[in-house]
Amino acid sequence: MAWMRRTWTPAAADEWTKEDWYTIVISPLAYILLMVGVALSLLLLPAGFAILGLGVLATLLMHWIIDPKLKVISSEYEKKQREYLEQLERAARWKEIGSG
Amino acid sequence: MVTFGFLDWLWIILYLLIMVGAGVLFYRLGRRSESDFFLAGRGLPWWLPAASVYATHTATDTPMWVSGVIYRHGLAGLWYSFFAGWCAISAFVSTRIFRRSLAYTQAEWNTVRFSGLGAELLRGWMSGWQVFMSMFILGWVGIAMGKVCQYVFGWPTWIGLVVFSSVCAVYVMAAGYWGVIMADFLQGVVAFAVILIVSIWGVVAAGGPSAIVSRLEAMGEGWRLNPLAFSGWFTGDFPIAWFLTMLFIALLGGFGMGTSIDWYVEAQRIQSARTVRDASYSIWWGTALVLMRNSLWAVAILGFYVLYPRIPDTADYEMAWFRIGFEFLPAGMLGFFFAGIIAIHISTISAILNLGAMYFTRDLYLHYWKQTASERELVWVGRITTLVLLLGSFFYGLIMEEITSWLIFALWIMAAGVWLPNILQVVWWRFNAWGYLSSWIANLGLSWLVVWVLPSFGLLPELPDYQQFWVLMVLGAAIYLPITFLTKPDDMDHLVRYYVMSRPIGWWGPVRREAERRGLLVRPEAA
Numbered sequence: 001m002a003w004m005r006r007t008w009t010p011a012a013a014d015e016w017t018k019e020d021w022y023t024i025v026i027s028p029l030a031y032i033l034l035m036v037g038v039a040l041s042l043l044l045l046p047a048g049f050a051i052l053g054l055g056v057l058a059t060l061l062m063h064w065i066i067d068p069k070l071k072v073i074s075s076e077y078e079k080k081q082r083e084y085l086e087q088l089e090r091a092a093r094w095k096e097i098g099s100g
Numbered sequence: 101m102v103t104f105g106f107l108d109w110l111w112i113i114l115y116l117l118i119m120v121g122a123g124v125l126f127y128r129l130g131r132r133s134e135s136d137f138f139l140a141g142r143g144l145p146w147w148l149p150a151a152s153v154y155a156t157h158t159a160t161d162t163p164m165w166v167s168g169v170i171y172r173h174g175l176a177g178l179w180y181s182f183f184a185g186w187c188a189i190s191a192f193v194s195t196r197i198f199r200r201s202l203a204y205t206q207a208e209w210n211t212v213r214f215s216g217l218g219a220e221l222l223r224g225w226m227s228g229w230q231v232f233m234s235m236f237i238l239g240w241v242g243i244a245m246g247k248v249c250q251y252v253f254g255w256p257t258w259i260g261l262v263v264f265s266s267v268c269a270v271y272v273m274a275a276g277y278w279g280v281i282m283a284d285f286l287q288g289v290v291a292f293a294v295i296l297i298v299s300i301w302g303v304v305a306a307g308g309p310s311a312i313v314s315r316l317e318a319m320g321e322g323w324r325l326n327p328l329a330f331s332g333w334f335t336g337d338f339p340i341a342w343f344l345t346m347l348f349i350a351l352l353g354g355f356g357m358g359t360s361i362d363w364y365v366e367a368q369r370i371q372s373a374r375t376v377r378d379a380s381y382s383i384w385w386g387t388a389l390v391l392m393r394n395s396l397w398a399v400a401i402l403g404f405y406v407l408y409p410r411i412p413d414t415a416d417y418e419m420a421w422f423r424i425g426f427e428f429l430p431a432g433m434l435g436f437f438f439a440g441i442i443a444i445h446i447s448t449i450s451a452i453l454n455l456g457a458m459y460f461t462r463d464l465y466l467h468y469w470k471q472t473a474s475e476r477e478l479v480w481v482g483r484i485t486t487l488v489l490l491l492g493s494f495f496y497g498l499i500m501e502e503i504t505s506w507l508i509f510a511l512w513i514m515a516a517g518v519w520l521p522n523i524l525q526v527v528w529w530r531f532n533a534w535g536y537l538s539s540w541i542a543n544l545g546l547s548w549l550v551v552w553v554l555p556s557f558g559l560l561p562e563l564p565d566y567q568q569f570w571v572l573m574v575l576g577a578a579i580y581l582p583i584t585f586l587t588k589p590d591d592m593d594h595l596v597r598y599y600v601m602s603r604p605i606g607w608w609g610p611v612r613r614e615a616e617r618r619g620l621l622v623r624p625e626a627a
Contacts, residue, residue, distance in 0.1 A: 011622060016605050020192060027384070028188040028351050031391055035182070036327050039175055039395035043325065043402075044309040059388075066192060067377075074375035077200060084601055088202050091211065092462070093471040 006068050010076035013069050023066045030058035101254045102426050108435025115290070115439040116267055119446065122283040123271025130275035134466075134478040137276030138204060138458040139372045144281065146378035146385070149369035152281050153386025155288035155447035156365055157184065158295075158393065161244040162444070166394055167420040170401040171411070174324025176338050181394045182350055184362070187387035189354025191380045193605055194526055198357060199370050199379040200602045205230070206358055206367050207463040210533070212602075213525060215594035218533025225540070227463030230364055234456025235489055238265065238449060239496025245445045246497065248422065252438065261497045268446035269490045272453045273483045277372065280450045287443035294425075294440025295393055297433075299400035302424035306403030315406045324402060345566040349519065355605070356523030361515070368455055400424060457485040516569050517543030517576035527606025529595060535584030542579040546572055596620065 005012075005019060033055030040048025104112075130137050169177035187195075203209035207226035211219045242261040249260025271279040306312050316324050323329040331338045353359030357367070366383055373379035404420040411417040425437040461482045466473055473481070521539035524531040550571050554560035563571065589595075592614055598604075599611045600620050615621040 014603050016603075020605075023192050024189050027192060028185060031185050031188045031388065032182075034388060035178060035391040035395050036175075038392045039178060039327070039398050040325075042303070042309060042396065042399040043313055045313070045325070066380075070377040070380060073196070074377040077376055080601075081202065084202050087597075088208075088212070092208065092467055094467075 004065060008069050008072040010072055013072035013076065017069075019065050019069055023062055026058050026062045026065070030055055030062055033058055102252045102434060104435060104438075105431055107432040108438070111435030111439045112442065115442060118286065119267060119283055120270050122286070123274035123279045126271075126275035126278040126282055129278040131476075131479050133475045134461070134482070136278060137479045137482050138454065138462065139368065140277045140281050142372060143374045144372050144378070144382075146373060146381040148281055148285055149373050149378075149382035150386040150389070151288040152284040152369055152447075152451065153366060153382060154389045154393075155284040155291060155443075156451040157362065157386075157390050157448075158288075158291050158444050159241050159244070159448035160248060160441065160445040161241060163397060163421040164244065164418040166397045167401050167404075168414060168418040170398045171405055171417040171420055173338055174321070174329060174402070175327040175398055176329045178327055178394060178398055179343060179346060182346065182391070183360060184387050184390050185347075185350040186353040186360045186363075187366070187383050189351055190363075190366075191354075191384035191387075193355050194357050195366075195370050195379050195383050196376055197526060197602050197604050198367060199373065199376045201598070202371065202601075204368075204371060204462045205459055206364055207459060208467075209357065209367075210536075213598055214533035214536070215591040216533065218537055219590075222533050222537055223463055224468065225537070227459045230459040231456050231464070231489075233361075233364075234452050234459070235492040236496055237452050238456075238489060238493030239498075239500055241445070241448050241452070242493055243497040243500045245441075248441060251419065251422065252426065258494075258498060262494060264442055264445055265449050265490060265493060268449045269453060269486060272450045272457075273486045276479070276482060277368070277454050280454045281372065283450060284447050287447040290440055290443040291447065292389075292393070294437055294443070295396060298421065298425040298429065298437060298440075299396045301428050302400035302403045302421075305424070305428045306406045309399070312399075312403050312406050316402065319406075319409065321409075324405070339564075342564070342566045345569060349515070349569065352523070353519065356519075356526050358522040359515070359519050365451055365455055368451075368458065397421060453486050453489055454482075456489045457482045460485045516572040517546055519569070520573055520577060521580060526604055529599075529606075529608045529611045530589055531584055532587060532590050534587040535580045538583045539576055539580040542576050543572065546575050546579075550575070 004022075005017070033051050037048055037050075037052025037055045041052045042048070129140075133141075135141055166177075166181060169180040171177075173180070198209060201209050201212045203212050205227065207223045207230065210222040210226055213219075214222060242265050243257060245264055246255075246257030246260035249255045250257050271283060275282075303309060303312065307315070313322075313325060316322055329338065330336075330340045330343065333340050349359070357363055369382055369386070370379045373382050401420050404417075404424055408417075408420075422441075426434065429437055461478055465481050466478060470477075518539050521531070521536050525536050550560065550563075550568055555562045592611070595611045596615045596618065599608055600615055612621070616623070
């Protein structure tokens with residue numbers, strides 16, 4: 001198995017996989033690095049530029065990992081959305097919905 | 101008081117005209133349907149709701165709050181604003197799940213996720229609570245604008261409260277969420293430009309970045325430049341235990357829905373995005389911008405500290421960023437600065453007005469009162485509710501000073517005892533409506549006991565807020581977990597329908613297997 005999957009089938013993209021978990025770890029790190037990096041860079045501290053650079057790299061890496069998967073999830077889900085919306089509207093108006 | 105010239109008033113009048121113009125321009129779009137009035141037809145590219153996330157979370161009281169924590173704690177104060185970090189995980193977990201549910205509101209999601217009487221009770225409670233909270237937040241943010249106007253013009257506080265919220269209500273009533281989102285984009289750009297210009301001006305006034313660093317060190321306060329200047333494990337102003345608790349609450353909260361009070365506003369932006377991917381990026385980038393903006397503010401406030409060190413009165417130093425703008429900007433730019441303050445103010449007011457109206461219209465009026473209402477009728481109910489919320493906010497705003505402690509309590513009980521249930525409802529199939537409902541009720545009583553009653557009788561020491569969080573979490577679990585196990589799981593048909601539609605993360609094994617047995621899902625390797 002490849003360490004990082006870049007091509008997805010709709011069924012595989014709907015599962016929670018290691019690519020999601022990589023994103024879940026990298027995303028908060030990116031926030032922390034960007035927030036601290038911007039503050040220290042504005043004070044012209046060398047460490048600030050290094051931290052900000054790491055934050056930008058973490059953000060790019062996160063998008064590189066998750067974007068192909070999100071694209072497939074989105075395109076597949078939009079095909080079913082109309083039917084789901086009709087179900088939601090019937091439920092909001094207390095109309096019977098079929099099971100399962 | 102500040103004196104405005106002709107150019108300053110021109111900036112302000114032009115800005116207000118553009119805002120009201122947005123309502124007229126998007127009036128036709130807003131009136132088409134309930135979906136348009138509250139979700140802009142669910143068709144927005146990610147950068148529009150992202151701008152709205154940023155603009156909405158830049159309220160009039162935000163620079164006061166950020167100024168306060170940075171002035172007091174130095175760059176370590178940035179962590180007080182890192183509660184917004186819940187979006188780091190939420191953007192790729194709960195945002196994805198909520199977007200797929202298609203629920204207009206968190207209250208509606210309750211009936212998509214849970215079933216039966218418990219779910220309906222939850223929906224009614226949640227929507228009523230959100231209508232009330234919307235009015236409360238509008239009053240709270242509105243009176244902050246009243247105070248700014250009092251500082252700038254010497255007006256009584258009610259004028260600033262009433263005038264700018266009313267202008268905002270014009271375009272919200274006319275164009276609904278279309279007006280909110282388009283105005284938010286413009287307001288986001290204006291607000292960011294103003295924050296950038298004023299903050300850089302403040303840094304320059306303090307002698308520039310290098311001078312701020314060297315002067316802080318000369319004052320023996322170089323620790324203010326260290327974002328990790330802890331005061332000990334459990335002691336002092338900034339203990340490591342507080343920091344770890346904050347990271348725990350903020351980051352893991354992203355697995356749940358409602359773990360932050362901001363979730364309810366973001367949920368509307370999530371559903372207005374045109375795809376799941378757009379929803380994820382709107383939340384992630386909107387919040388990234390919020391966090392980086394706080395850093396910009398922080399540096400300007402350090403500059404202010406160098407200029408005016410050791411101000412003892414909190415109310416004085418909380419005005420630091422406003423003072424930078426009004427004391428250092430040249431004539432002609434003051435109006436631009438004030439237009440930016442108006443942008444910051446009404447982007448929040450417009451979002452909350454439309455949000456509160458959506459909860460009333462969708463969850464109370466349509467679901468419980470008149471199920472046969474037409475789209476046109478629902479749009480009009482939305483408009484009338486917007487007006488009622490506006491009037492209610494004036495009332496709350498004017499009595500707000502007496503009830504500030506109640507507000508902090510209301511926000512606190514939102515976060516503490518229901519934090520874990522807000523996650524469990526997303527990640528655990530067996531957690532049912534009765535468990536979730538009981539966690540809310542238990543939290544109301546327990547938070548009174550832990551925060552006020554037991555300490556006043558000497559039965560419990562007065563704990564710091566981060567320790568109260570852990571106590572409330574454990575005590576609450578001792579009530580809602582037994583109730584969950586003593587009551588039946590949700591109806592399996594309902595759970596399977598929700599699972600197939602939303603594909604939640606976590607412990608959903610029995611539901612997943614049932615969905616596969618019914619042929620509604622196939623394993624990816626078999627696909």
